[in-house]
Amino acid sequence: MKDLLRIADLTAGDLARLLRLTAWFADNPYGSEGLLRHRTVVLYFAKPSTRTRVSTETAVVRLGGTPISVGPGELQLGRGETIADTARVLSSYASAIVIRTFADAEVRELAAAAEIPVVNALTDGHHPLQAIADLFTLQERFTTLRGRRIAYVGAGNNVTHSLMEAAALSGMDIAVATPPGYEPADDVVAFTAEEIERHGGRLLLTHDPAEAVKEASAVYTDVWLSMGDPGEERERRAADLRPYRVDAGLMAQARDDAVFLHCLPAHRGEEVSADVIDGPRSAVFRQAANRLPVAQAVLYALLQGLLEGAR
Numbered sequence: 001m002k003d004l005l006r007i008a009d010l011t012a013g014d015l016a017r018l019l020r021l022t023a024w025f026a027d028n029p030y031g032s033e034g035l036l037r038h039r040t041v042v043l044y045f046a047k048p049s050t051r052t053r054v055s056t057e058t059a060v061v062r063l064g065g066t067p068i069s070v071g072p073g074e075l076q077l078g079r080g081e082t083i084a085d086t087a088r089v090l091s092s093y094a095s096a097i098v099i100r101t102f103a104d105a106e107v108r109e110l111a112a113a114a115e116i117p118v119v120n121a122l123t124d125g126h127h128p129l130q131a132i133a134d135l136f137t138l139q140e141r142f143t144t145l146r147g148r149r150i151a152y153v154g155a156g157n158n159v160t161h162s163l164m165e166a167a168a169l170s171g172m173d174i175a176v177a178t179p180p181g182y183e184p185a186d187d188v189v190a191f192t193a194e195e196i197e198r199h200g201g202r203l204l205l206t207h208d209p210a211e212a213v214k215e216a217s218a219v220y221t222d223v224w225l226s227m228g229d230p231g232e233e234r235e236r237r238a239a240d241l242r243p244y245r246v247d248a249g250l251m252a253q254a255r256d257d258a259v260f261l262h263c264l265p266a267h268r269g270e271e272v273s274a275d276v277i278d279g280p281r282s283a284v285f286r287q288a289a290n291r292l293p294v295a296q297a298v299l300y301a302l303l304q305g306l307l308e309g310a311r
Helices: 012-027 051-062 083-091 104-113 128-142 158-170 186-199 209-213 231-244 284-289 291-303
Strands: 040-045 066-070 096-100 118-120 149-153 173-177 203-206 218-221 259-262
Touching: 012 128, 012 158, 012 186, 012 291, 040 051, 051 066, 051 096, 051 291, 083 104, 096 104, 096 291, 104 118, 118 128, 118 291, 128 158, 128 259, 128 284, 128 291, 149 158, 149 209, 158 173, 158 186, 173 209, 186 203, 203 209, 259 284, 284 291
Parallel strands: 040 066, 040 096, 096 118, 149 173, 149 218, 173 203, 218 259
Antiparallel strands: none
């Protein structure tokens, strides 16, 4: 397996291996600092980034390499050079490419032409690095994932998609509560249903937040307005999603030991109340911190050829 473009690219064994590597890098942050010695990794960000950019740059440094971060105005892509040509050129300079952009098709095109590993650092459809960090955070808290329920409440989006795919591969139960018209993508639902059956979990798609969080060990939400959504949609989306706000009342319907998760950035008073995200059940900052060892684990695994790949 050369690239990580979505969680569905992984086998269940691959995901388990990445979680073990993440745990190792969390305990040994400089344990493989020779892997990228005298080598570079290109980080291309067409969207703003805090956690992904800083964690990935730091991961490259901790692996002994030099990160080169660029945006759309700093490459010839902005003047019409093709994605394929850019991929071929970067392959002659760097050891890997980490890309955050809009269309998933762009990342697939880049990976197809590149001779080096390509990592999806967020697209409109998927956010695999985040999902691995989510599961690792829960594994730290509960030791085992199998049989635990994670409930996602809000609009189906890239975070939802990767979370569903990761939960399915890990044997977790996944419950997703969205307003009508905000459901996750059909291909993600199909993959999740197939892998849930294979690995022993359960899938629930509902429009009822209370039904989703019942018996959940984690309650997860995301911002109401995603990257790339036009501003004029804010009022409509806010009205549709207001009943899906995670507050103390909703958290009370989950398990007593349930934690709150959010990929950040968060808008207190919109998708989550301040008393929840800043309260004792919130694991969001541990979740954010775990993005660093996850980035190390993914780069290490791809560069060392440790992942089989699902297909």
